[in-house]
Structures are given as C-alpha cells and as structure tokens.
Amino acid sequence: MGGKLVRHHLFWPLCVLGALLLFNLLYSPDFFSLVLRDGNLYGSLIDILNFGAPLILVSIGMTLVIATGGIDLSVGSIVAISGAIACLSISKGTDQSSIMLVLTAVGASVLLSLVLGLWNGALVTVTRIQPIIATLILMVAGRGIAQLITSGQIITVSNPNYEYIGAGSLAALPFSIFIVAGMLVLASLLTRRTALGLFIESVGSNANASRLAGLRSRTVILAVYVFCGLCAGIAGLILSANVSSADGNNAGLWYELDAILAVVIGGTSLNGGRFYLIGTVVGALIIQTLTTTIYMIGVPPEITLVVKAFVVLAVCLIQSEAFRKTLKLRWKKRHYPAEQEVTRHA
Amino acid sequence: MRPKKKWGLALSLAVMMSVVTACGGGNGGNTNNGNTGGNEAATTAPANNGGGNAAAGDKKITLGFAQVGAESGWRTANTKSIQDSAKEAGYELKFSDAQQKQENQIKAIRSYIQQKVDVIAFSPVVESGWDTVLKEAKDAGIPVILTDRAVDSADKTLYKTFIGSDFVEEGRKAGQWLADKYKDSSEDVNIVELQGTTGSAPANDRKAGFEEKIAANPKLKVIASQTGDFTRAKGKEVMQAFLKAHKDIDVLYAHNDDMALGAIQAIEAAGLKPGEDIVIISVDAVKDGMQAAADGKINFIVECNPLLGPQLMEAVQAVVDGKEIEARIVTEETTFTSEQAKEALPSRQY
Numbered sequence: 256m257g258g259k260l261v262r263h264h265l266f267w268p269l270c271v272l273g274a275l276l277l278f279n280l281l282y283s284p285d286f287f288s289l290v291l292r293d294g295n296l297y298g299s300l301i302d303i304l305n306f307g308a309p310l311i312l313v314s315i316g317m318t319l320v321i322a323t324g325g326i327d328l329s330v331g332s333i334v335a336i337s338g339a340i341a342c343l344s345i346s347k348g349t350d351q352s353s354i355m356l357v358l359t360a361v362g363a364s365v366l367l368s369l370v371l372g373l374w375n376g377a378l379v380t381v382t383r384i385q386p387i388i389a390t391l392i393l394m395v396a397g398r399g400i401a402q403l404i405t406s407g408q409i410i411t412v413s414n415p416n417y418e419y420i421g422a423g424s425l426a427a428l429p430f431s432i433f434i435v436a437g438m439l440v441l442a443s444l445l446t447r448r449t450a451l452g453l454f455i456e457s458v459g460s461n462a463n464a465s466r467l468a469g470l471r472s473r474t475v476i477l478a479v480y481v482f483c484g485l486c487a488g489i490a491g492l493i494l495s496a497n498v499s500s501a502d503g504n505n506a507g508l509w510y511e512l513d514a515i516l517a518v519v520i521g522g523t524s525l526n527g528g529r530f531y532l533i534g535t536v537v538g539a540l541i542i543q544t545l546t547t548t549i550y551m552i553g554v555p556p557e558i559t560l561v562v563k564a565f566v567v568l569a570v571c572l573i574q575s576e577a578f579r580k581t582l583k584l585r586w587k588k589r590h591y592p593a594e595q596e597v598t599r600h601a
Numbered sequence: 602m603r604p605k606k607k608w609g610l611a612l613s614l615a616v617m618m619s620v621v622t623a624c625g626g627g628n629g630g631n632t633n634n635g636n637t638g639g640n641e642a643a644t645t646a647p648a649n650n651g652g653g654n655a656a657a658g659d660k661k662i663t664l665g666f667a668q669v670g671a672e673s674g675w676r677t678a679n680t681k682s683i684q685d686s687a688k689e690a691g692y693e694l695k696f697s698d699a700q701q702k703q704e705n706q707i708k709a710i711r712s713y714i715q716q717k718v719d720v721i722a723f724s725p726v727v728e729s730g731w732d733t734v735l736k737e738a739k740d741a742g743i744p745v746i747l748t749d750r751a752v753d754s755a756d757k758t759l760y761k762t763f764i765g766s767d768f769v770e771e772g773r774k775a776g777q778w779l780a781d782k783y784k785d786s787s788e789d790v791n792i793v794e795l796q797g798t799t800g801s802a803p804a805n806d807r808k809a810g811f812e813e814k815i816a817a818n819p820k821l822k823v824i825a826s827q828t829g830d831f832t833r834a835k836g837k838e839v840m841q842a843f844l845k846a847h848k849d850i851d852v853l854y855a856h857n858d859d860m861a862l863g864a865i866q867a868i869e870a871a872g873l874k875p876g877e878d879i880v881i882i883s884v885d886a887v888k889d890g891m892q893a894a895a896d897g898k899i900n901f902i903v904e905c906n907p908l909l910g911p912q913l914m915e916a917v918q919a920v921v922d923g924k925e926i927e928a929r930i931v932t933e934e935t936t937f938t939s940e941q942a943k944e945a946l947p948s949r950q951y
C-alpha cells in the first residue's frame with residue numbers, strides 16, 4: 256500500500272507543494288487564514304490561486320502539446336496578443352457600460368488565439384517544421400504583433416465588466432479560478448472520457464505507428480496546438496483583465512518556460528506519450544507558491560532567481576527515480592557495509 | 602505530394618513576411634531604421650560631401666539618432682519630443698529604433714558614420730560595450746551625444762555630453778518629501794519599496810537616492826523591498842504579498858508609475874484606501890500615474906521628463922558651432938503632489 260502511494264505520479268509533486276506551504280506556515284502563522292472581506296475570501300491561498308490561474312491554464316494546454324511530443328514556445332506571445340486585442344477593442348468602444356462590448360472583445364481575442372494556435376499546428380503538421388522552431392517563429396514575431404496592436408504603449412481600460420474576468424469574484428472566490436476549473440474539466444473530459452486522450456498519447460509515443468494503425472496523427476496534433484492557443488488566449492484575458500491594461504512588451508513574458516516547467520514537475524515527459532493534467536496543475540501551483548513565498552519572506556531581488564533555481568533543482572532531483580535510487584544506495588553503503596558485502600557474495 | 606510542398610513554401614514565405622511586418626511594427630511611428638538607413642547613404646551623401654562640421658554652418662544639420670525602442674509610453678513621448686524638436690530646429694533627423702538590442706544600435710551608429718552625419722545622438726540600451734563604435738565615430742570626426750542613459754566608458758572624450766535625468770536625484774526628491782512629511786512622527790513609519798528591474802540604472806539609483814534621504818530619520822524604516830520589474834502586473838502581485846506579510850504598511854515607494862498603479866489595485870482589494878491608509882510615492886509622472894495622483898491615490902510623484910528634445914537640439918547646435926558644452930546636462934524635472942497633479946493634468950503631453 257505504502258509503496259503504491261509513493262509510486263503514484265502525484266506523490267512527489269504533492270509532497271513538494273505541501274513542504275512549501277508548511278514552510279510558509281512556519282514563517283508566517285496566519286498564512287492559511289482566510290478572511291471574508293466585502294463578501295470575498297481574502298488571504299494568501301486565494302492570491303496563489305488567483306495569480307496562478309493564467310499559468311495553470313497555459314500549462315494545461317502545454318501538457319497536451321507536450322504529450323504529442325511537441326512543444327509550444329509561443330504561448331507567452333499569444334498571452335500578450337490576446338490581452339492587447341481585448342484591451343484595444345474595449346478602449347475603442349463608445350458605450351463602456353455595454354456588456355456586448357466586452358463580449359465582442361473577448362470573442363475577438365479567443366478567435367485570434369484559435370487562429371494563432373491553428374497557425375502553429377499548421378506549421379507543425381502541414382509544413383513539418385519541428386515544433387520548437389515552428390512555435391519559435393510566433394514567439395518572436397508575436398511580441399512584435401502585440402506591440403503593433405498596442406502601438407508600443409500600455410493600453411489602460413476602465414471597464415468593470417472586463418475587469419471582472421481577472422479580478423472579480425463569484426461565490427466568494429476569484430472568478431478566474433472558475434474559468435480554470437472549467438477548462439480543466441473540459442480538457443479532462445475530452446481526454447479521459449473520449450478516446451482523444453489515448454490518441455494523443457499514442458501519437459506522442461510514435462506518430463508514424465499511430466498513423467499506420469489508422470489514426471489521423473496530423474489532425475490530433477493540429478487539435479492540441481489549437482487548444483493550447485485557446486488556453487493561452489484565455490490566460491491573456493485573465494492577466495490583462497486583472498490589471499485592466501495590456502502591456503505588449505511584458506505580458507506573459509517567459510510564460511512558456513514556466514508552463515513547460517509546470518508540465519515537467521507534474522510528471523509528463525518531454526518525450527511525449529503519457530500525460531498528467533492534475534500533475535500539471537500541481538506543478539503550476541508549486542511555481543506560483545514559490546513565487547509568493549519569495550515575496551513573503553523578503554528574499555532580496557538580486558538572489559531571487561538563484562533561490563528559485565535551487566528549489567526547482569531540488570524538485571527535479573526528488574522526482575528523478577535514478578537519483579533517489581543512487582541516494583538510497585549511498586545511504587545503505589554508508590550504514591551497512593556488511594550487508595552490502597553479504598548480498599554481493601550471495 | 603508535390604502541390605503540398607508548394608504550400609509549404611508559400612507558408613514559410615508568409616512566415617517571413619509576418620516576421621518582417623512585426624519588426625516594422627515595433628518601430629511605432631518611426632520613419633526609417635538602421636538597415637534602411639544604409640541604403641539611403643547614396644542619396645543623402647552628396648548633400649553632406651563637405652563632410653565634418655565646418656560645412657554645417659550654412660547647410661542643414663543632419664542628426665543621426667539611435668533610439669532604444671518603443672517599450673513604454675515614456676519612451677514614445679521621448680521619441681516624439683526628439684522628432685518634433687528636430688523638425689522645429691530645421692535639422693534633418695535620421696532615426697533608428699534598436700528594439701532593445703545593442704547590436705542594432707551599433708549597426709545604426711555605424712551607418713550614421715558612413716553617411717557622415719553631423720552629430721550622432723543615442724540612448725544606449727546597456728551601459729557597457731560602446732568603446733569600439735564610439736572610437737570609430739571619434740576617428741570619423743563626428744561628435745556623439747548620449748541621451749537618457751549613460752555609458753561606462755573610461756574615456757570621457759568619446760562623447761561630448763550626456764543629457765538625461767539624474768535618477769539618484771529623483772530618488773532623493775522622493776526621500777526628501779517623505780522625510781519632511783514624517784519629520785515630527787513619534788511612531789515608526791513602515792515603508793515598502795517596489796524596485797525596478799533588478800540591476801537597471803534607474804532601479805539602483807532611485808533606491809540609493811531614496812535611502813540617502815531617509816537615513817537621517819531612524820523612524821523611517823524600509824521593511825520590505827522587492828522587484829516589480831517596472832510592470833503593473835508584477836507591482837500588483839508583489840504588493841499583495843507585502844500586504845499579507847506585513848500588517849502595518851504606512852508608505853509605498855514605487856520606482857515607476859506602472860508598479861504603483863498595480864499596487865493601488867492590490868491595496869484596494871485589501872480593503873484599504875490608497876493615498877490615505879497607505880501613502881504612495883512614485884516616479885515618472887506618465888499620464889495614468891498623473892490621473893491616479895489627481896484622484897488622490899498617489900500622494901507624490903517625482904517627474905522623470907522624457908521631453909528632452911529641445912535640450913538635445915540646443916546641444917547639437919552648440920557642438921556644431923564648435924562651442925564648449927557641459928559634460929553633463931540634467932533634464933529639467935519637477936515633482937507633483939496630488940493638488941499639483943490635478944492642475945497639471947490637462948496640459949500634460951504624455
């Protein structure tokens with residue numbers, strides 16, 4: 256039973272997340288306290304969920320792409336473009352109070368992010384460019400497009416309906432959490448309740464074999480890039496709505512790397528094949544908790560990245576089975592040299 | 602398979618084009634960039650074939666300007682100021698946008714040297730690595746003026762002057778205002794600081810200047826200081842964590858308006874009143890920041906003036922005329938309290 260628990264793919268990520276939260280609890284005892292303020296829950300945990308929401312969303316899309324053996328570097332740029340388009344259309348609107356304006360803006364962003372996802376997918380499947388290069392194009396060009404949309408400025412909007420997407424609350428919880436939960440449920444249902452998940456895993460294991468077995472590998476791959484684009488687009492909406500502004504230069508900067516890290520921490524291999532959506536969510540939460548922890552305990556900004564790197568290194572090492580085995584062996588050798596001797600002679 | 606291959610070609614062409622337009626997009630409203638500048642050499646060179654500064658007296662002065670990029674509203678205002686005042690002064694302005702890359706700027710400066718412009722001005726992206734290209738300009742007899750940001754070259758003869766804000770002074774102004782405000786305070790004043798991008802000159806200097814002024818009063822304590830990367834989103838995120846970790850924050854000092862604006866949202870979400878429960882000091886005075894100040898949400902803004910075009914043109918004229926100019930020209934900057942911001946807001950250019 257114990258062994259089964261340890262071998263579960265969520266065991267180590269959850270341990271790390273637990274350790275981080277425990278550390279915070281020791282550092283500031285009211286870390287877990289939640290207060291009801293103006294009908295909204297207020298506390299550090301809510302912050303982590305709220306600020307982690309876009310990252311979780313992007314990581315969910317990234318998980319599916321990575322499961323097919325691909326990678327999507329352009330998510331950060333799509334985040335920026337989507338926020339830029341939404342804020343631009345809202346700032347151009349005449350009737351700021353109308354809900355239609357926000358719906359059109361959101362619709363335009365979602366549509367554009369689908370198109371951008373399709374673009375990535377088409378480059379990968381039709382022109383057979385390697386995913387890392389195919390998506391690198393949009394990663395680089397996308398920032399330019401975002402700046403083109405915002406004309407290099409930060410567009411500020413003051414529209415309460417739009418702000419609601421990123422900063423509003425529903426049933427005492429941030430609204431963004433519900434968006435993420437919705438997308439997570441959608442992704443889980445599609446991949447675990449239909450054959451799609453199996454298709455993705457088989458394409459990721461061996462695209463050619465899957466094709467020969469009668470699977471439309473290209474369609475599957477195209478679909479995951481489109482989905483990843485959609486996730487990034489919605490994440491962009493949440494991010495820009497949270498601060499009521501679009502910053503083509505900085506919105507979603509380096510998001511692709513955080514998302515890939517979250518996927519890997521969650522237990523999905525970059526080689527493709529099996530994927531773990533819940534693992535990814537835990538991975539993204541680990542990253543966000545770490546960021547919040549660093550702010551809370553006041554790590555000087557000059558060494559923030561080093562601290563982050565050490566924690567990430569530790570997480571990766573703990574997750575590596577080979578490393579754990581070596582560690583165990585070393586431990587045994589040091590303490591029971593006689594036992595080692597015996598097994599060797601036997 | 603054959604038609605499919607053609608599709609691939611068409612697609613990759615489309616990619617190339619989108620990359621090219623994207624690069625063009627980053628330039629904002631600029632007329633030409635460093636690369637096209639090279640082609641123009643042929644057409645503009647005859648006008649300057651007198652070369653050097655002597656001929657410039659009766660000819661139109663040509664100024665080559667290599668801008669950092671168009672990364673913020675501040676920078677756009679800076680660009681516009683330079684373009685407008687060059688036009689006003691009747692100079693021919695060759696403008697390039699480096700998109701935050703040093704190699705682009707070096708390329709642009711080399712093309713200006715080839716085109717034999719009368720004066721080269723630029724805002725260096727980073728502080729180091731300019732000696733070679735500045736030496737080339739010096740050898741070609743073209744004076745160089747730095748704007749907005751400095752270089753760390755040991756040889757100060759490589760450039761004529763440096764026009765720009767004094768970031769340390771900006772920090773001092775912020776610190777001085779706070780020290781005056783709380784000079785009779787009997788209780789501790791807890792300050793949190795949102796720093797700019799770690800290691801950047803404005804972040805380092807604004808921090809140093811501020812600390813210098815508040816050091817005199819032991820009641821003024823910086824209890825937390827963290828980078829917000831000069832962005833609104835980070836400012837909000839860090840401020841939320843500050844509010845959770847410290848229950849008794851009295852003052853927020855943000856190194857730019859954007860971070861202050863993000864922090865204001867965090868403070869409001871915590872059920873506090875920005876400007877009253879927490880006193881907010883910020884630097885830059887861009888439009889959104891001034892609006893917040895006029896609304897009473899920011900108590901004090903130190904201006905960081907991007908409109909250095911007129912001063913640059915004066916310096917260019919002086920250099921061309923062969924006059925001696927000061928090695929450091931500080932831009933004229935002021936400060937705003939909430940009331941002053943309310944008055945100044947309608948007439949702000951950026």
